[in-house]
Amino acid sequence: NAGVMQNPRHLVRRRGQEARLRCSPMKGHSHVYWYRQLPEEGLKFMVYLQKENIIDESGMPKERFSAEFPKEGPSILRIQQVVRGDSAAYFCASSATGTGAQGQPQHFGDGTRLSIL
Amino acid sequence: AQSVTQLDSHVSVSEGTPVLLRCNYSSSYSPSLFWYVQHPNKGLQLLLKYTSAATLVKGINGFEAEFKKSETSFHLTKPSAHMSDAAEYFCVVSLNNAGNMLTFGGGTRLMVKP
Numbered sequence A: 001n002a003g004v005m006q007n008p009r010h011l012v013r014r015r016g017q018e019a020r021l022r023c024s025p026m027k028g029h030s031h032v033y034w035y036r037q038l039p040e041e042g043l044k045f046m047v048y049l050q051k052e053n054i055i056d057e058s059g060m061p062k063e064r065f066s067a068e069f070p071k072e073g074p075s076i077l078r079i080q081q082v083v084r085g086d087s088a089a090y091f092c093a094s095s096a097t098g099t100g101a102q103g104q105p106q107h108f109g110d111g112t113r114l115s116i117l
Numbered sequence B: 001a002q003s004v005t006q007l008d009s010h011v012s013v014s015e016g017t018p019v020l021l022r023c024n025y026s027s028s029y030s031p032s033l034f035w036y037v038q039h040p041n042k043g044l045q046l047l048l049k050y051t052s053a054a055t056l057v058k059g060i061n062g063f064e065a066e067f068k069k070s071e072t073s074f075h076l077t078k079p080s081a082h083m084s085d086a087a088e089y090f091c092v093v094s095l096n097n098a099g100n101m102l103t104f105g106g107g108t109r110l111m112v113k114p
Helices: none
Strands: A005-007 A010-013 A019-024 A031-037 A043-050 A053-056 A065-068 A075-079 A088-095 A112-116 B003-006 B010-014 B019-021 B023-026 B031-038 B044-050 B056-058 B064-068 B073-078 B087-095 B102-104 B108-113
Touching: A005 A088, A010 A019, A019 A088, A019 A112, A031 A075, A031 B102, A043 A065, A043 A075, A043 B102, A075 A088, B003 B087, B003 B102, B010 B019, B019 B108, B023 B031, B023 B087, B031 B064, B031 B073, B044 B056, B044 B064, B044 B073, B073 B087
Parallel strands: A010 A112, B010 B108
Antiparallel strands: A005 A019, A019 A075, A031 A043, A031 A088, A043 A053, A065 A075, A088 A112, B003 B023, B019 B073, B023 B073, B031 B044, B031 B087, B056 B064, B064 B073, B087 B102, B087 B108
16 A cells, blocks of 8 residues: 655756656545755645646746646656755655545655755 | 744653643634654654544554644643654644645654653
8 A cells, every 4th residue: 555656765956957756646646735845944835736737836936846747647846947946855745635625634755855966 | 824833943852751842823714733743854644633523632653632722732742752753743734724735834853862
């Protein structure tokens, strides 16, 4: 009974390159969330997606960042033209239903640690 | 708007002594509240949740938390600390009528001395 799977666990990129982070939700979960954690800080919400739809992207930077959750396959968080400030741990979470309305918890993956050289 | 304040960034206890991690929240609506634990280089594991049922919530590994509406608090406790409890703990709030965004506290790092 696999949990939320994120890959890669560690990703190193040079400034200006693209970073692609993948997340497979728990089986039966159709709600996916992305969070960013800077060193010594809590997690900050980035984006909430359901299959093929972005529901809430209020935490996403307006430029260079995008997310998708296609009908088939994992959710992808894409960062174009990375800069040093993008270095962080990026966590994906999933839930079976809407967390707020139902009180259902989100289940987290182990994260992708992105380092920008 | 909702917010979460964890009053202590670091807490140090001796093994076998009680643990208290403090959390206050601010919310205009009836919230759902969670405590998550994060071990080094790992994701977050749910300890317990409050969703307007019993105010005293029991979680995994002997942890529990009490929702006090009058004090807008949701403190996490454990009667006796174990070395394996050393980790970062996050208090989290989710508004019941505002979708699915979780708001995290800044975290409390728990250290357990032998």
